[in-house]
Amino acid sequence: MYAYILYTLLAGLAILPLLLYIRNPYVLQDLSYAVTAVQIGFRLAKYGRRKPLYSVLDSFLDKVARHPHKPFIIFEKSSYTYREADQESNRLARALSTHAKLKEGDTVALFLGNEPLYVWSWLALAKLGCTAALLNCNIRSKSLLHCFSCCEAKALVVGAGKLAKYLECRNFGVKLTLFLLAISEECDTEGIESLCDKIQQASDQPLSPHLRANTNLKSPAVYIYTSGTTGLPKAAVINQERVWMATFLQSVAGVRSDDILYLYLPLYHSAGFLMGLCGGITIILRRKFSASNFWDDCRKHNVTVFQYIGEIMRYLCSTPKKDNERDHKVRLGIGNGIRSDTWAEFLQRFGYIRICECYGATEGNIGFVNYVGKVGAIGKEVRWSLIPYALIRYDTEKEEAVRDSRGFCIQVPRGETGLLVAKIGVRTPFAGYAKNNQQTEKKRLRDVFVKGDIYFNSGDLLKIDHEGFVYFQDRIGDTFRWKGENVATTEVADHLIMVDCIEEANVYGVKVPGHEGRTGMAAIKLKEGVDFDGQATYQHVKNYLPSYARPRFIRIQSSVEVTGTFKQMKGRLAEEGFDPAVITERLLYLDDAKGYIPMTQEIFSAITEGRIRL
Numbered sequence: 001m002y003a004y005i006l007y008t009l010l011a012g013l014a015i016l017p018l019l020l021y022i023r024n025p026y027v028l029q030d031l032s033y034a035v036t037a038v039q040i041g042f043r044l045a046k047y048g049r050r051k052p053l054y055s056v057l058d059s060f061l062d063k064v065a066r067h068p069h070k071p072f073i074i075f076e077k078s079s080y081t082y083r084e085a086d087q088e089s090n091r092l093a094r095a096l097s098t099h100a101k102l103k104e105g106d107t108v109a110l111f112l113g114n115e116p117l118y119v120w121s122w123l124a125l126a127k128l129g130c131t132a133a134l135l136n137c138n139i140r141s142k143s144l145l146h147c148f149s150c151c152e153a154k155a156l157v158v159g160a161g162k163l164a165k166y167l168e169c170r171n172f173g174v175k176l177t178l179f180l181l182a183i184s185e186e187c188d189t190e191g192i193e194s195l196c197d198k199i200q201q202a203s204d205q206p207l208s209p210h211l212r213a214n215t216n217l218k219s220p221a222v223y224i225y226t227s228g229t230t231g232l233p234k235a236a237v238i239n240q241e242r243v244w245m246a247t248f249l250q251s252v253a254g255v256r257s258d259d260i261l262y263l264y265l266p267l268y269h270s271a272g273f274l275m276g277l278c279g280g281i282t283i284i285l286r287r288k289f290s291a292s293n294f295w296d297d298c299r300k301h302n303v304t305v306f307q308y309i310g311e312i313m314r315y316l317c318s319t320p321k322k323d324n325e326r327d328h329k330v331r332l333g334i335g336n337g338i339r340s341d342t343w344a345e346f347l348q349r350f351g352y353i354r355i356c357e358c359y360g361a362t363e364g365n366i367g368f369v370n371y372v373g374k375v376g377a378i379g380k381e382v383r384w385s386l387i388p389y390a391l392i393r394y395d396t397e398k399e400e401a402v403r404d405s406r407g408f409c410i411q412v413p414r415g416e417t418g419l420l421v422a423k424i425g426v427r428t429p430f431a432g433y434a435k436n437n438q439q440t441e442k443k444r445l446r447d448v449f450v451k452g453d454i455y456f457n458s459g460d461l462l463k464i465d466h467e468g469f470v471y472f473q474d475r476i477g478d479t480f481r482w483k484g485e486n487v488a489t490t491e492v493a494d495h496l497i498m499v500d501c502i503e504e505a506n507v508y509g510v511k512v513p514g515h516e517g518r519t520g521m522a523a524i525k526l527k528e529g530v531d532f533d534g535q536a537t538y539q540h541v542k543n544y545l546p547s548y549a550r551p552r553f554i555r556i557q558s559s560v561e562v563t564g565t566f567k568q569m570k571g572r573l574a575e576e577g578f579d580p581a582v583i584t585e586r587l588l589y590l591d592d593a594k595g596y597i598p599m600t601q602e603i604f605s606a607i608t609e610g611r612i613r614l
């Protein structure tokens, strides 16, 4: 009898995984992800309890002790071991503290490009208990001034080649009361102190941990600027806890301590800095991305992991084919924004590489990871997740969440597109933007499901299918409505680049007087040495796009402007509209009878005066 019960039980246990598998083929990956997430939670709690805090810097120092001679940063012709990185940053920390009188809690703005000094500066500031404000090194004048004043920086560290940009903002007549420190070049400009000699003379001995004794998990570690589509950049507060979370993402994605990471993304952004640099593995650092050098670099340095963002994979796929392109050790790509078709093409060309899509905003309190590797998905929903989030109905025309009769938001049914919002709470905080309550408040959505609750508004429209895979649909602002239809800009752009003469396309909506919504417009870049083929373009859009989605206007640019993370700029273009008096570039108009014809002042007036109805 007992034996019978025992056998039945055992058989039941054996069948259980099978049953689970049939119900959910991803059960093992789900479980393994859940276990990793729980482990991360425990680790974070443990680090937080340690007094003083065990920070990412401490983890770096442990690595210095464990393997001092392992290479940490490889840049151009130089290679630096963990010990050398430690010593360089000790010297810099001493020079900075002596000359800018820095103390724990001060903020220092870094204005430099991807180079080893960037890494030393961050480590140096962490050693002093200071917060680094990571300025976008491409910004200039008013934006630059705004960025270092909004985080109340006490000093500004200027790197090689950036002095000129900095000096421009002096013309704005603002009197700066901060220390200006040039760390990589001699300069005799009044008011700027060159630290080159002082860094060389400083001692490379370790700094006392007492300097950062009061740092805790909630202390800001860095400020990272996020660019809005309009207005000045905002400084997202990244506290120590967030830095830890981001580094854990590497282990969730399957990065090991012996991996070699190829890092070309700007260090002033969260992808490059938090998910790349802070992971603490060997890094091949590059100033910027180069599609033609990518695989050679990977081969030369035995790269095993790389990061990508936005259009990178497409750039790689559009390089000329080579015989040795499957000859490399790359096994993992981590990033965000690869399109399904590019994903498939990429694997087919360059061999099997695990692609791990991750989703999360720099300042957001929610993220997803596609740990299963499902082509096209940006993540997978975790069934046992404790984070309350929802996809809610969103009106793209009014640009606001749809509310029911009681004033609450409406969750969309599974499989439908909605705006991702995540409840702000103790476990899922939203630190907001430095000294900018207005922008912080804009990202908070109140009274979502009950009176008084607060959610973080991600600004992203997502879809979650019945298996729990999360798909990116659009960023608010990346769709426009025309003739009562939603037009997805990326979709139109993808069709445009299929036309032979078009290399790149940036699609956006422009306002037309007397019309509701926005009509489509594209800024395109032509292939080298090729003229615009109006007929082919017209045939293509007519064949593949519904009439409301066809770009009514096209402007031809010598290059399509992108942000530091290769996102296309749209805001300014949309504002410039389609006025030939404003736009000096070649401008075309889609005449329904004739195809794309040159835009004239006459056509412009006819449209704005309503003589031509679009």
Ligand SMILES: *[C@@H]1O[C@H](CO)[C@@H](O)[C@H](O)[C@H]1NC(C)=O
Pocket: 300, 301, 302
């Ligand atoms: C790359 O790996 C090969 C074989 O494992 C090794 O011989 C070579 O020295 C490595 N190159 C570098 C730069 O580490």
